[in-house]
Amino acid sequence: MNQNKLLQQISTLQQHFSTLHKYLLAIDSSPIQVLLLQQIVLGTAAFEEFCFILEDLLVEHEEVSQYNDYLTIPSNRDRQRDRPDTNQSQQLKQLQSSKQRLQLLDEQLQATVEALAKSDRALEDKNHDWLVVNEQLQAAIAQAKSTVDSLEARDGDLQVKSEQLDTRNEELRLTTEELRLSSQDLNEANAFLKSIFTSLPGGIAVLNQELNIQVWNLQAEDLWGLRSHEIQGQHFLNLELGLPIEQLRQPIQSCLAGESEHHEQTLDALNRRGRTIQCKVTCMPLFTLKKEIHGVIVLMQELPSAMPTL
Template identity: 40%
Template sequence: MTPIDPHFEALLEYLKEARGFDFTGYKRTSLMRRVSQRMATVGVTGYPQYVEYLEVQPDEFTALFNTILINVTGFFRDAEAWDYLQKEILTPLIEQKPTTAPIRVWSAGCASGEEAYTLAIVLAEMLGLDEFRRRVKIYATDVDDEALAQARQGAYSERAVRSLPQEILDKYFEVQANHYVFHKDMRRSVIFGRNDLVQDAPISRVDLLVCRNTLMYFNSETQSRILTRFHFAVAEGGVLFLGRAEMLLSHTNLFLPVDLKRRVFRRVTRLASQGAGTYYTEPTTHGQRGNQGVLDHLRNEAFLASPVAQIVVTSDGLVALTNRRAETLFGVSTKDIGRPFRDLDVSYRPVELRRYIEQVQMERRMVRLADVELARPGSDTLCLEIQVNPLPARDSSLLGVALIFHDVTTARRLHEELEHTNGQLETAYEELQSTNEALETTNEELQSTVEELETTNEELQSTNEELETINEELQSTNDELRHINDQLQHNTQKLDSANAFLEAILTSLRAGVAVLNRDMHVQIWNRRAEDLWGLRREEAVGQHFLNLDIGLPTEQLRSVIKQVLGGAEQQEMYLPAINRRGRNIMVRVVCTSLASDNDTPSGAVMVMEPEFTAEPKL
């Protein structure tokens, strides 16, 4: 577990307060590595000094967020998983829906939009263009405003679309100024917006939620919170599609795997609790009519004295009723009766209630908001569960909406303590079970050992006689070994001299050199490569070359390396990159096969020669 650095935590709080980006739920190891990368680029050595730097250099926020929010995406990323999603998931899901029913999809963490437009292409291919425009809504969200701006443009370079078949490019893209632009009439079905998965309310009633390689950046606690919101967002029978690094093995109460290999999960149905609102019918008997005033007064006092905060809003948005508990929590009193609800602070704090009221008025069903936190100055933060209930009249018209605020702070605290206790009990039980199994295994091993010792004792007696004979043979062999040892020492000196000579050559080269084996793992990483990418030899050797976290887009070299390993001649290409100082460079990469005793190359030699220019060579 990564130790907590209070200075780093203070930096995260500063980012949250200054710019509204909450990174406290991200995994600390990778987060600290990326922040340190920016600090090294601007020449700052400590987290407190970096806070000061951000205060005087506001443009640094953008560079830092771009470093933290790694927007790695692409069209039909993991094509086999997309093919499975289309054939095995979306096809039956669409067939089960009425032909007029809308199809709602949420692409969470959409980055620059390739994933959202991939969804549009898949659904358009399945439904046809006309039905796609009529039925499909794709909501694409991300926390990075710059990435969203690029996504809304829908314009991509030739390199970004090179994985798409030509018929798809011709059908869904237009070429404009050396860019491929997604068709405007289809872009109307893709709605981009900013959404922080940790803080903002989820999009509801979606049939498919795609969130690929986003959860892996968050710690386990934050992942649980996000998955709870995803469970609320996905409609009954809906599907969650994740990335290759995300398993959800500990969240089977929310989503069950449909195909674990391709990371496709289906929403688990959970019974919703009934609403807690109390409704009264009009008195009808003669005696009750005589006591109408007393009963009305009694109902009014009971409503005012209720320990649960309640606010009633008319169908046209005016405050109709409020009780004392609501006044204590939100400052809403009888003086506010008749005022528009949207003018009250409670309408948008601690959560935006107006859109949920509109949803209840339109759908005529209760909406429940869980885990809503209410911060109170000078007091503990409360955890609320909010119910938005429709109030229908006898003629089925809507009289208004009742807002009921349940204080579940104690219940939540007890639930967390219970989960913690259960976790400790499970750990203790597993340890006890493991110990018991270990003892049983040890007992069996001891019994076996006793039998083996008895047999060995007899064998040793026989072996002793053989050893005496062997000892004489070893005496004569010893002389031969001395001679061989002398030869080995001589050869070792030669090898050391050759290695030193090779190291001197690699060090003197202007270009970075990486030698890979057939599995593309780095065997040699020269000093120029260290200077070029900021990755030490100890960090690079043994790692998969395509997984190195350097400024060179290594993924684009996959096909080149495979060709060379397959016996092709020397391959060469130019790639734009960023060196360890954050400077844009053009790198000439030459890939040559590493010769072996047979005809099959034993590896590849990558020569990376930087040229400080932003224009690629043809």
């Protein structure tokens, strides 16, 4: 192995170290960086060992070269033909040993170069895989960022809707409270009206504009035998009473039309016991606070029987 070949292999090693250094600077992944550092350390140790051995071999090669030059001189060769030289034998042995060491070093150097080349290919593959994984991670990060932005936008919309719902709930609560108070006032008013209708002397039937029964007091129940829950909402003129209701059609229509503010007449009737009675019926329009006709009030009173004369 000549000196040029050694220098060529040394240059190849330097190129491998430069490639490893390039990968080290290009890759920012900790596991791959550790692997590269390990490869560089191993390669550097092998290179330093090779340099030390090469230095010794070059010294020995220089000595062998000087000895060969000495042997090539004709006068010296002629002089030493007739006498043995122990130094020559030793130098020949050293030369053979140096060649063997150089050959072994060359094999080690070749193995190191092949190992480094294999490491380069493996690192290139790992670098390619890392680049692919890095692109996938970048895409996943971008997608996750887009998802986060979308979720933040939805969260903002939900917060706005939640505030709107809170406002509506508060409005509903106020409305419910107003309805509760109105219902309470209405119940009190109905109880008050019921007490009034109960206190009046006679049966009361309050009709709406369609002549459906809205109020039927206790005196009306006692007079005709029909309960309030039985006839609530029924048409007054369709009731089957002991009272000739058909004769009340015209007075009731007159009250609804505003043609009469008061109509009174006495009719023969049968009470709930089947006894003939005289019933005084009074029809009056039902006005609202705005003086609008809202229905008809029918007052039915049983007249006392005439006392027999002696």
